[in-house]
Amino acid sequence: MNELLELFNKYKDLVSISIASIALIYTAYQVALQRSHNRLTVRPHLDSTSHTDDYERAYSIEITNNGIGPAVLVCAELYYKGELMSNIDPVNEAMTRIQEELKWFGKDSWGHHRLSMGSYISPGEATHLIEVSFYVEASTKPATDFDSYLRENVLLKVWYNSIYGDEYIFISNDPQSGLKPLPKIKALRDEAMRPNKSAGQKL
Incomplete structure (x- = not known):
């Protein structure tokens, strides 16, 4: 003992x-x-939803935060037929080109919302990105055809953070994007925010 x-x-x-x-x-x-x-x-998850109404000849796209935390918008890129649109008003530039090419709608028959980088999209909040009304002679199914056209020719990327700083990316043609945080991608983010893509960029 x-x-x-x-x-x-x-x-x-x-x-x-x-x-x-x-x-x-x-x-x-x-x-x-x-x-x-x-x-x-508090994980955010941005997704897009398109609304097609061939009877009313109307079409819209909205960006929705389907997550359970706010999404802090960091930067964005919009491509039309593989070409990066300007950072001044990329949606306006792309839609103007589409309007001139398709001639399905007039210059005053569409509108868009500009996403402010640095702003929040709250959980459950939906922001209309574009809204379009088509000419009668545009197509028998203008909204459906326009949706297919956008999917083939337009690509939108949005980098966003959770309030904890976890980084995510929304890619319009990838339904799985944004489901998991990105690795720390400072180099990629810096490239996306190079001088002609200022932090105050809007869509």
């Missing part, structure tokens, strides 16, 4: 340090789990 007591006294400092270390590791693990949980509870 005395031998055990002497052995304990000899190593009691080491035992105390070991217990304290285990407690510290456990606490750090619990903190990491809590942070991971917090990130999941």
